[in-house]
Amino acid sequence: MYGIVYTRPCAGDANCVRPYLARRPKLQLSVYTATRSHLGAENGVDLVLNVQDFDVESKFERTVNVSVPKKTRNNGTLYAYIFLHHAGILPWHDGKQVHLVSPLTTYMVPKPEEVNLLTGESAAQQQIEAEKKPTSALDEPVSHWRPRLTLNVMVDDFVFDGSSLPADVHRYMKMIQLGKTMHYLPILFIDQLSNRVKDLMVINRSTTELPLTVSYDKISLGRLRFWIHMQDAVYSLQQFGFSEKDADEVKGIFVDTNLYFLALTFFVAAFHLLFDFLAFKNDISFWKKKRSMIGVSTKAVLWRCFSTVVIFLFLLDEQTSLLVLIPAGIGAAIELWKVKKALKMTVLWRGLRPEFQFGTYSESEKKTEEYDTQAMKYLSYLLYPLCVGGAVYSLLNIKYKSWYSWLINSFVNGVYAFGFLFMLPQLFVNYKMKSVAHLPWKAFTYKAFNTFIDDVFAFIITMPTSHRLACFRDDVVFLVYLYQRWLYPVDKSRVNEFGESYEEKPKRKPHAD
Secondary structure, eight states: OHHHHOOOOOOSSTTEEEEGGGGOOOEEEEEEEESOSSOOOSTTOEEEEEEEEEOTTOOEEEEEEEEOOHHHHTTOOOEEEEEEEETTSOGGGOTTOEEEEEESEEEEOOOOOOBOTTTOOBSSTHHHHHHHSOGGGGGSOEEEEOOEEEEEEEOOOOOEETTSOOHHHHTTOOEEEETTEEEEOOOEEEOGGGOOGGGOEEOOTTOOEEEEEEEEEEEOHHHHHHHHHHHHHHHHHHHTTOOHHHHHHHHHHHHSSOHHHHHHHHHHHHHHHHHHHHHHHHHHHHHHHOOSOTTSOHHHHHHHHHHHHHHHHHHHHTTOOHHHHHHHHHHHHHHHHHHHHHHHHHHIIIIISGGGOOOOOOHHHHHHHHHHHHHHHHHHHHHHHHHHHHHHHHHHHOOBSSHHHHHHHHHHHHHHHHHHHHHHHHHHHHHHHTOOTTSOHHHHHHHHHHHHHHHHHHHHSOOOHHHHHHHHHHHHHHHHHHHHHHHSOOOTTSOOTTSOOGGGSOOOOOOOO
16 A cells, blocks of 8 residues: 555656646646547537636536537447646647546446336336337446546646656656656546446437536545556456446445545454354354254244345345345355254154154243243234335335335335344343353354444445344344343253253263372
């Protein structure tokens, strides 16, 4: 990081490259649009912004209306030519001008329009146009408008060493010879990280004008080099097969987050990966060693599997960031495996394979099942009416992409909202039994640490609001579990999750001496 933001200046006078801006020239900023990507003659270009007496130290933001050519409206492209040149001279006639080309359009599959499933009404007029198109055309990429163009000029009076120019900045530099001294012209930079997917606008055939917000701010050399590396990293992700939406999530981390908070996030992310791995590892080890369902509620296992799979399908339907989706998918696969093993052990316990019956239910286990059933009975009086009522309300008042989307949203709202209630029976059982010895605390602790780390990610990673609130919901339950662990001593006579108690373990024989 230090090597990126720090550049060694020129030590002597020989082979130094000095800034042209130090001569304080009068500059002008011009922005043109054209349908071709290569700069040619001044014919066929439209001037959309002209800033005379341009001051590189002054920040500004202006919104202009850009005329959309017919070629662009027919699923074509449009480019912006940004010139920084001497005032009063056309950029094509100025030998000391600098320019960059940036696409104002990009291709993406349009997001499916959300409609009221009962009435078929849509809030946007685009739905009417979409219905006129063939079904296959709805899944094809169409041209989208980028409504923001962010420009920067490096304003540091920095003298480079010509023999060791930084490769990242060198490609943005244009050098000229003035007398015996080599100068570099103003370094113009386009901030592509500020172009977000959420701001894109679909270009329709009836669109003749679109707004373009041109913003400018000065930039230091260190920040410029850091931003160049970040843009190159995002471009590399797209070359490796990441979609523009996935790359946009990475953009959001850098653009929408404070740099100090971002550094904290990188530090925390390392622990998040570690605890994810340890939680999955201990969860699998815990279930591989189990030979019976003593001490574990089958209903709880089935509920965790159902809720995890529903959450994964919901995140998949919402096209959530891969940073959230991949761990959810791994967790869902593990829960399905646990259900398969739990059902197998339940059948074996009921007498089909007597060799697995190494014990019988104790009185405490009967009480556990009794308290678990009692708590679920009371919660069901509140759970089922609210689930059905919430699903009906959302069907009447909220728009969805499809019936499948409504079904998944209804399930996941029940999982998020009432999953909190499904955690309460365990607290109720702990309270009645005055013990927490039956809980797999090692795997539980790793997951709890990840819950607090998820609280940090909830502020910076794009995810549905309900999933974000669920992170804070789990914090409350974990704190209550910690309080119960402190309040109730460990009952060593109670059967643990492996079907054994501490008192049953043989004592070691004393040494002969």
